[in-house]
Amino acid sequence: MIDHKDALLLTQIAKGLPICSHPYAVIGERIGLSESEVIKRITHLQKMGMIKRLGIIVKHATLGYRANAMIVWRIPEADIDFVAQEMLKLSFVTLCYQRPMRPEWPYNLYCMIHGKNKTKVNAQLAQLIEDCNLREVEKQILFSSRCFKQRGAVYTTT
Amino acid sequence: MLKLSDLQKKLLNDFQRNFPLTPKPYADIAKQLGVSENDVLDALNELDEKHCISRIGAIIPPNQIGVSTLAAMSVPENEIERVAAQINQYTEVNHNYEREHEVNLWFVLIAQNAAHLDNVITSIETESGYPVLRFPLIKEFFIDLSFHLDLTND
Structure with a gap:
């Protein structure tokens, strides 16, 4: 279990580390922890699997990756793990999630492709369909057109 | 395409994960790359100012703390900015994107419990x-590697 200080710390590091000589000391000051305590707690939170990764979070769009497609697929329940693992073998697939189907939205596997432009993403999608044998699978392709919000989550404990 | 220094390209590709957990992480990165701490701080500040990085921070897997869900709406084009602004008011919302589809507004919410999440969505x-x-997420399939950025100008 994590305590209130851990939740505050996770919110701080999800928001971002300051770019200065002693970032962990600065964060510690905000929430009443010493630098060494901050480092110890983050190390522990990482071991517990509470942190997927710590590092630079890039803005793909500014770096020339202007096209981003979310593709949702209707995959038989029993095949989901296999198909997802096949998808992740392709370097341009950046995320892969299983989510529940809805009557209005009967898709259960979500993947994301970040690419330099739509033409490239469409070519990568064509490769994905071939490599993962998804020609007959129902899907929807959703390119993102505008980002209204992108930031780290705010965590609270009661 | 923006002009990036070799140091900036290295930082962007090699430090998306395993950021040093040491008192002076930027100095440790500098040592690894054979430059000074100030070189690294300047390079990162510039990447930040040019909006090349969102932040240097942690990605927390969904549903570890609190409850989260992906959510979607179909909103007429002329209403989308109003609705997006209403959604963004909530601190529980951390991502909100317009996508080219009839179901066009996609956002992610996180709250301390299911009841609170429910209230926000109802509002x-x-x-x-x-x-x-x-x-809501059923299962996340993990990738071990960072996303490799091709930063050549083509």
């Missing part, structure tokens, strides 16, 4: 006048 439905579809 969004009432304020916007449109129903919200909920797609």
Whole structure:
């Protein structure tokens, strides 16, 4: 279990580390922890699997990756793990999630492709369909057109 | 395409994960790359100012703390900015994207418990006048590697 200080710390590091000589000391000051305590707690939170990764979070769009497609697929329940693992073998697939189907939205596997432009993403999608044998699978392709919000989550404990 | 220094390209590709957990992490990165701490701080500050990085921070897996869900709405084009602004008011919302589809507004919410998450979604439905579809995570398939950025100018 994590305590209130851990939740505050996770919110701080999800928001971002300051770019200065002693970032962990600065964060510690905000929430009443010493630098060494901050480092110890983050190390522990990482071991517990509470942190997927710590590092630079890039803005793909500014770096020339202007096209981003979310593709949702209707995959038989029993095949989901296999198909997802096949998808992740392709370097341009950046995320892969299983989510529940809805009557209005009967898709259960979500993947994301970040690419330099739509033409490239469409070519990568064509490769994905071939490599993962998804020609007959129902899907929807959703390119993102505008980002209204992108930031780290705010965590609270009661 | 922006002009990036070799140091900036290295930082962007090699430090998306395993950021040093040491008192002076930027100095340790500098040592690894054979430059000074100030070189690294300057390079990162410039990447930040040019909006090349969102932040240097942690990605927390969904549902580790609190409850989260992906949500979606179908909103007429001329209403989308109003509805997006209403959604963004909530601190529980951390991502909100327009996508080219009839189901065009996609956002992620995180709250301390299911009841609170429910309340926020109900409020969004009432304020916007449109129903919200909920797609909570069932399973995340992990990738071990960082996304490799091709930073050549083509």
